[in-house]
Amino acid sequence: MAEYRVAVYPGDGIGPEVTAEAVRALDAAAAVAGFVLRYTQIPWGYAYWQQTGQLVPDDFLDQLRPHDAILLGALGWPAKLPDHLTLAPLVKIRQAFDQYACLRPAKLYPGVRSVLAGKGPAEIDFVVLRENSEGEYLDLGNRFHVGRPDEFALQTAVHTRKGVERVLRFGFRLAQSRRKRLTMITKSNALRYGYVLWDDILDEVRGDYPDVAADKQHADAAAMNFVRQPERFDVVVASNLFGDLLTDLGGVISGGLGLAASTNTNPEREYPSMFEPVHGSAPDIAGQGIANPVAAILSAALLLEWIGQPQAATRVRAAVEQTLAAGLGTPDLGGKLSTRELGDEIVGRIAAT
Numbered sequence: 001m002a003e004y005r006v007a008v009y010p011g012d013g014i015g016p017e018v019t020a021e022a023v024r025a026l027d028a029a030a031a032v033a034g035f036v037l038r039y040t041q042i043p044w045g046y047a048y049w050q051q052t053g054q055l056v057p058d059d060f061l062d063q064l065r066p067h068d069a070i071l072l073g074a075l076g077w078p079a080k081l082p083d084h085l086t087l088a089p090l091v092k093i094r095q096a097f098d099q100y101a102c103l104r105p106a107k108l109y110p111g112v113r114s115v116l117a118g119k120g121p122a123e124i125d126f127v128v129l130r131e132n133s134e135g136e137y138l139d140l141g142n143r144f145h146v147g148r149p150d151e152f153a154l155q156t157a158v159h160t161r162k163g164v165e166r167v168l169r170f171g172f173r174l175a176q177s178r179r180k181r182l183t184m185i186t187k188s189n190a191l192r193y194g195y196v197l198w199d200d201i202l203d204e205v206r207g208d209y210p211d212v213a214a215d216k217q218h219a220d221a222a223a224m225n226f227v228r229q230p231e232r233f234d235v236v237v238a239s240n241l242f243g244d245l246l247t248d249l250g251g252v253i254s255g256g257l258g259l260a261a262s263t264n265t266n267p268e269r270e271y272p273s274m275f276e277p278v279h280g281s282a283p284d285i286a287g288q289g290i291a292n293p294v295a296a297i298l299s300a301a302l303l304l305e306w307i308g309q310p311q312a313a314t315r316v317r318a319a320v321e322q323t324l325a326a327g328l329g330t331p332d333l334g335g336k337l338s339t340r341e342l343g344d345e346i347v348g349r350i351a352a353t
Contacts, residue, residue: 002035004307007067007272009042012086013281014291014339015073021293021343022071022300025319028350029304029312040067046077046086055081056089061096064272069303072276073296077283091139094132097271099264100163101170102132102243103302104278106230106250109259111325112333116253119230124254126233129174130243131167132264134158135194137240159194159239164201170267171237172209181234182209184216185242198239223249251278258292258332261299265306275303289338292330294320297346319349 008023010016023039030037042063044056057063064070070093076086093099108114108124116124141155168184175182184202188195199216206214217225219242225232226249238246251260260278277295285291297320304313323345329335330342337345 002308003038004035004068005038005040005066006303007040007042007064007070009044009070010073011045011075011281012047012077013074013283013286014279015045015075015281017286017289017291017339018277018293018296019071019073021339021346022296024343024347025297025316025350026071026300026304028347029309029316032315032351033309033312035309035312044089045075046080049081055086060089061093064093064097067272068307070272070274071300071303072274074277074279074281076281079283091137093274094264095138097264097266097274098133098268099266099271099273100131100133100167101263101265101267102130103174103263103265104128104130104243104247104250105261105298106247106254108254109321109324111327112255112259112329114253114255116227116230119253123231126230126236126250127174127178128236128238128243128247128250129167129171130247131163131237131239132243133240134160134163135240157194157241159197161197161201164198165205168202168205168237169208171235172205172212172214175212175235176209179234180212182212182214183222183233183236184214185219185222185236185238185246186216187219187242189218195239219246222246226250226253247278256292256332257295258330259294259298261295261302263299263302263306273303273306275299275306289340290331291339292332293339293343294324294346297343315350316346319346322349 010019026037049055075090076083105127108121110121136157138158143153145151171182186195186198188199251257257279262276262278264274266273277299279295301313301316328345330337
């Protein structure tokens with residue numbers, strides 16, 4: 001019987017609540033498919049900081065490294081600690097484990113209304129591939145003359161040929177498995193070095209994938225077209241910053257961030273990949289039992305697919321789709337179910353299908 005080691009890192013805010021439902025979904029799928037998941041519970045985050053003065057232990061990467069995958073809930077408690085501190089371990093994991101391919105699907109499920117009038121499931125089904133290891137999120141820069149009238153900050157983005165080419169090729173291969181259309185996000189009309197490099201590399205590699213129709217859009221135009229014509233998108237490849245911004249918009253138009261799953265993938269499998277909902281820690285509703293667990297459960301489905309259990313992943317997604325199509329949901333979807341009750345509905349369908 002196949003066994004997999006999964007680090008469960010619930011984190012802060014609603015993270016523990018939604019992660020608990022994702023683990024229940026994983027267990028239900030494993031029971032049906034006949035494999036075993038061995039969990040390591042990771043107690044890091046704001047509560048850990050209150051106890052130790054650190055968000056994570058010094059050897060946190062070494063503790064995570066032996067696992068096949070990491071299931072992350074959410075990080076952050078802005079009222080207590082600034083986000084640039086609480087999210088630092090997340091960025092460090094992504095970069096140290098070379099999780100350069102961040103996949104964030106934007107899919108509108110039957111039974112869920114989009115904020116876009118006249119757009120249904122047939123029009124909203126794309127995935128944003130965010131370059132996750134470099135760009136604007138490298139910690140390069142400083143603040144100078146702090147507190148003085150001439151204070152200034154220097155923040156440097158780094159785009160490498162290796163980093164851009166590998167994420168574009170990943171995107172082309174992904175497009176080949178979908179509807180064979182790729183859109184690269186650029187801003188080369190204003191940022192003449194980094195994004196002209198992106199443009200040049202797209203032109204160089206697109207010929208290796210003649211079955212994929214490839215184009216590019218400036219980031220501002222893409223934001224407009226996500227709203228105006230979401231049906232034109234299939235695979236969207238973007239830099240670290242643009243991908244981060246566009247995926248929140250993609251999540252909202254596909255029903256809300258409570259449905260938005262994501263991966264932080266190391267395609268070469270040299271390190272564990274990480275799977276997390278996009279919605280963040282939402283401290284304002286933490287502990288109320290109303291958080292939507294669907295994004296965490298769909299992230300768990302992506303985890304199953306990654307470890308080599310695609311049928312189990314399909315079972316989880318089908319259970320989510322059936323549940324949403326039945327009109328069941330937490331308050332953010334206009335429903336009345338609690339986090340646990342919605343989890344019960346999905347887990348029951350996983351076991352029954």
